[in-house]
Structures are given as structure tokens and as C-alpha cells.
Amino acid sequence: MQIRHAEPADYGRVIGRVNAWWGGREMAPMLPRLFFVHFEGTSYVLDDEDGQLAAFLIGFLSQTDPEEAYVHFVGVAPEHRGEGLGRRLYERFFEDARGHGRTRVRSVTSPANEESVAFHKALGFEAERVAHDYDGPGEDRVLFVKPLG
16 A cells, blocks of 8 residues: 555545544534645555555644644554554654654643553654643644654
């Protein structure tokens, strides 16, 4: 499977699957079309051998801090989990962020999502802290940072 840049045409493919990939949780509002329009160069898609969406990563270069890049959302189809697709997407993002002079990558996840917390730590992210009410009342998040060496 080859990694390619996300395109606006991928929006419907991702939105049509993301809630199911999260066990029916309403995740689609976290992925407005603007990510597929304005961050093509730092967002990626992987299709399986049948041309079906297998994984995606939505990321961007910080407009505020020229040293940072940010991973906003990553998804892997349930039938492809454990194949290293998420790691491949992150590594591609790290490579491209370095190419743009970025020295660190940030990401956040829910502290209740233990698999995501473990995954980020396995990728070399450090948990800076848990930010209470980060995404609104009761929406705590683990704030991660990964230095790019």
C-alpha cells in the first residue's frame, strides 16, 4: 500500500467510515472538509489492494510556531489495525515536517483512549500533561509532544 497526499475527493470516503471505525461514536464533526482542502500537503491516505480506504492522517504545519507541526486526526480501518499503517503515516508526517524545518510534533488524545496513549508513547511522543476541559467542559486531553531529531 502506497501513502499518498489526501485530496478533497477523499473527504466523503473518510467521513463515510470514520464513525463506524470508532465504534459508532460521532467523530465526523472533528473532520470538516477544510482539512482536505487546505492541508493536502501534510495529510495522507492509504488505500488497500482493493482500492478501499485503509488509513488516513490529517496534519498541518503550525501557523503560530514555526518549529511545530500538529497531527489532528488519524484513523485505521478495523480490519487493518496491527499492520503498522498508523506508524507508517506518522513516520511520513515526521519526515515531511522535518523537511519544512519543524523540530517537534504535537498531538492530543483523550486520557480514556488507552490504546491511543500507548500508541503515541510507542512512537516517541512524551505526555506533557493532562489538560482538563481542553476541548470543553469534561473534555480532558493528554497533550503530547515529540522532538524531531
